[in-house]
Amino acid sequence: MAGITITGIGKRFGATVVLRDVSLTVEPGEFVALVGPSGCGKTTLMRIIAGIETADSGDITIGGRAVTRLPPAERDVAMVFQSYALYPHLTVRENIAVPLAMRRLSAVQRLPVLGGLLPGARARRRAIASEVERAAAPLGLAPLLDRRPMELSGGQRQRVALARAIVRRPAAFLMDEPLSNLDAALRVQTRREIVEIHRAAGVATLYVTHDQAEALTMADKVAVMMDGALLQISSPEAIYADPASLQVATFIGSPRINMLAATADAEGRVDVAGLPVGLRAQAHSALTLALRPEALRLAQEGLPVIAEHLEFLGDGLLLHARHAPDGAAVIARLEPEAREKVQPGAALRLGFAPERALLFGADGKRVAARADARLVTA
Amino acid sequence: MTARIAVLALLGALVLMPYLWMVAASLKPVSEIFRASLSLWPEHFAAAENYGKVLARVPVLHYLWNGVVVCGGILVFQLLFAVPAGYALAKLRFPGRGLAFGAVMLGLLVPPHVPALPLYVAASGLGLLDSYTALIAPFTISVFAIFLFRQFFGALPDDLLHAARLDGMGEWSIVWRVVLPNAWPAATAFAIFSVVSHWNDLFWPLIVVQGHAHATPALGVLYFRSEEAGDDFGAMMAAAVLMTLPLVLAFLLAQRRFVEGIATTGLKG
Numbered sequence: 001m002a003g004i005t006i007t008g009i010g011k012r013f014g015a016t017v018v019l020r021d022v023s024l025t026v027e028p029g030e031f032v033a034l035v036g037p038s039g040c041g042k043t044t045l046m047r048i049i050a051g052i053e054t055a056d057s058g059d060i061t062i063g064g065r066a067v068t069r070l071p072p073a074e075r076d077v078a079m080v081f082q083s084y085a086l087y088p089h090l091t092v093r094e095n096i097a098v099p100l101a102m103r104r105l106s107a108v109q110r111l112p113v114l115g116g117l118l119p120g121a122r123a124r125r126r127a128i129a130s131e132v133e134r135a136a137a138p139l140g141l142a143p144l145l146d147r148r149p150m151e152l153s154g155g156q157r158q159r160v161a162l163a164r165a166i167v168r169r170p171a172a173f174l175m176d177e178p179l180s181n182l183d184a185a186l187r188v189q190t191r192r193e194i195v196e197i198h199r200a201a202g203v204a205t206l207y208v209t210h211d212q213a214e215a216l217t218m219a220d221k222v223a224v225m226m227d228g229a230l231l232q233i234s235s236p237e238a239i240y241a242d243p244a245s246l247q248v249a250t251f252i253g254s255p256r257i258n259m260l261a262a263t264a265d266a267e268g269r270v271d272v273a274g275l276p277v278g279l280r281a282q283a284h285s286a287l288t289l290a291l292r293p294e295a296l297r298l299a300q301e302g303l304p305v306i307a308e309h310l311e312f313l314g315d316g317l318l319l320h321a322r323h324a325p326d327g328a329a330v331i332a333r334l335e336p337e338a339r340e341k342v343q344p345g346a347a348l349r350l351g352f353a354p355e356r357a358l359l360f361g362a363d364g365k366r367v368a369a370r371a372d373a374r375l376v377t378a
Numbered sequence: 379m380t381a382r383i384a385v386l387a388l389l390g391a392l393v394l395m396p397y398l399w400m401v402a403a404s405l406k407p408v409s410e411i412f413r414a415s416l417s418l419w420p421e422h423f424a425a426a427e428n429y430g431k432v433l434a435r436v437p438v439l440h441y442l443w444n445g446v447v448v449c450g451g452i453l454v455f456q457l458l459f460a461v462p463a464g465y466a467l468a469k470l471r472f473p474g475r476g477l478a479f480g481a482v483m484l485g486l487l488v489p490p491h492v493p494a495l496p497l498y499v500a501a502s503g504l505g506l507l508d509s510y511t512a513l514i515a516p517f518t519i520s521v522f523a524i525f526l527f528r529q530f531f532g533a534l535p536d537d538l539l540h541a542a543r544l545d546g547m548g549e550w551s552i553v554w555r556v557v558l559p560n561a562w563p564a565a566t567a568f569a570i571f572s573v574v575s576h577w578n579d580l581f582w583p584l585i586v587v588q589g590h591a592h593a594t595p596a597l598g599v600l601y602f603r604s605e606e607a608g609d610d611f612g613a614m615m616a617a618a619v620l621m622t623l624p625l626v627l628a629f630l631l632a633q634r635r636f637v638e639g640i641a642t643t644g645l646k647g
Binding site for chain 1: 540
């Protein structure tokens with residue numbers, strides 16, 4: 001069975017630690033998105049898996065084979081590069097055929113004219129040609145096979161890169177921000193196509209992106225990486241609703257999660273600026289209460305805020321406001337009908353269900369909380 | 379715009395003039411060449427006479443063939459050595475890379491005449507004088523070519539090479555199947571400079587060649603002058619036209635690539 005397992009990968013460039021003890025498993029047929037801000041080490045990790053970069057420590061297994069010390073070609077992975085990295089001097093057909101030709105034809109058989117005359121070469125070439133066409137057709141590349149990359153649009157180049165990756169049926173796909181050079185409309189479309197390709201091929205896929213929306217929409221499992229360490233690996237739902245740390249909570253989700261300073265008294269009652277919020281946790285003097293914008297709603301009781309600015313989204317409203325006691329920025333996602341009730345400068349109250357609030361300790365780690373009997377909101 | 383064209387046309391005419399004069403002189407009888415009045419167009423055509431003399435007295439085709447063998451041999455080996463070397467210096471990490479590149483830069487500083495004597499002694503000691511090997515071997519490693527290719531290859535995206543490695547290519551395949559095809563402008567520009575300079579080179583052939591057997595075109599013109607022509611300038615110009623003709627034809631055929639190569643490499647002759 002094919003899959004990717006990496007254990008304890010460490011890497012430093014000079015004095016800078018890029019990866020610290022990273023372990024991750026991509027099960028066969030699974031789509032894992034590796035997401036993190038720019039410079040967090042995710043691309044380096046991918047290059048290490050591909051064999052382009054070497055790790056200082058750790059082990060890599062692909063498809064059940066230990067590949068840590070193997071060169072890229074022998075790892076049986078295909079990679080889609082951010083820049084696509086197509087061969088500019090070859091046609092689309094030749095580009096897609098390269099991985100097959102390099103594996104199946106001997107050096108002599110690959111020679112332009114003479115190679116075709118050798119016994120066996122012609123049959124193999126024919127097999128390669130038909131496989132190239134079979135890989136190109138579902139991506140809509142059939143009419144473009146004889147063009148060169150220069151003559152293609154960004155989206156078409158992207159498909160050629162995908163076709164070149166799938167044509168050889170590798171044990172694993174690696175994709176390094178493959179959508180970042182496409183415009184917004186094309187990105188949404190290609191997002192779906194990549195997921196479909198993955199589903200059809202059923203191959204373990206590791207997908208690197210800095211776009212948390214891409215990660216949440218495409219992946220079976222999301223791995224959040226920051227400063228060279230994996231912070232959390234969970235399903236998209238769990239990453240969003242149940243983040244393990246404040247870093248993950250703030251990175252995932254747009255607009256950003258709201259954060260308010262909170263404390264828990266000796267009995268464990270949590271309050272924000274003196275207002276009990278209906279949660280109990282272990283006594284802590286410095287807590288952070290985090291709330292997704294859609295967890296907040298206008299209410300009679302709740303957090304006192306001053307409205308500042310409204311954004312109309314079509315299906316809803318984003319209310320940008322300040323928390324009255326300490327001036328912290330708060331964003332709430334409201335129903336469109338709330339527009340009439342909310343004027344900039346108005347004093348409002350925002351309520352929430354306690355079970356939707358997340359509590360984090362001073363170290364940024366999640367703190368267990370349970371709903372108190374009494375709710376803050378009506 | 380018109381002023382610019384006028385200036386360019388004037389400069390072009392200035393550069394072209396000696397060549398046109400040579401062609402014109404090769405068509406004239408001697409009496410007309412030494413006339414006081416200037417005229418490009420001959421009154422009496424002596425082309426058959428002049429060219430006939432050259433073709434009859436010296437083995438012109440043989441000289442040209444020698445030129446093709448020597449220039450072709452030099453170019454093939456220069457590319458064979460310089461392309462992988464340039465690739466290694468531009469894209470691979472290995473201990474001593476800085477030192478190797480420093481040595482290449484140092485090599486650029488040495489004029490070709492300096493090692494002529496030791497090379498002659500070596501060729502003589504090996505019994506290679508008056509052979510194609512003696513004409514080709516000293517030029518097979520061109521530090522200029524290594525430098526040029528190293529600079530050009532440096533601009534190739536690393537991801538392209540990574541992709542090639544993932545696709546199963548070894549370094550050798552990468553050099554010839556990915557790097558060189560994408561460096562055509564540099565290779566063409568270098569090929570033309572190399573061929574022109576070795577086709578026209580007189581210094582080294584004069585040192586290692588004796589007799590007609592391995593004489594290059596430039597040496598052939600010299601032989602013709604000293605042995606046959608005396609002051610027969612018409613015939614001498616005819617010899618010069620014949621020896622430069624292949625280069626002119628090659629340039630006309632490859633003009634577009636040549637200009638493209640110079641434009642993209644920033645290389646000027």
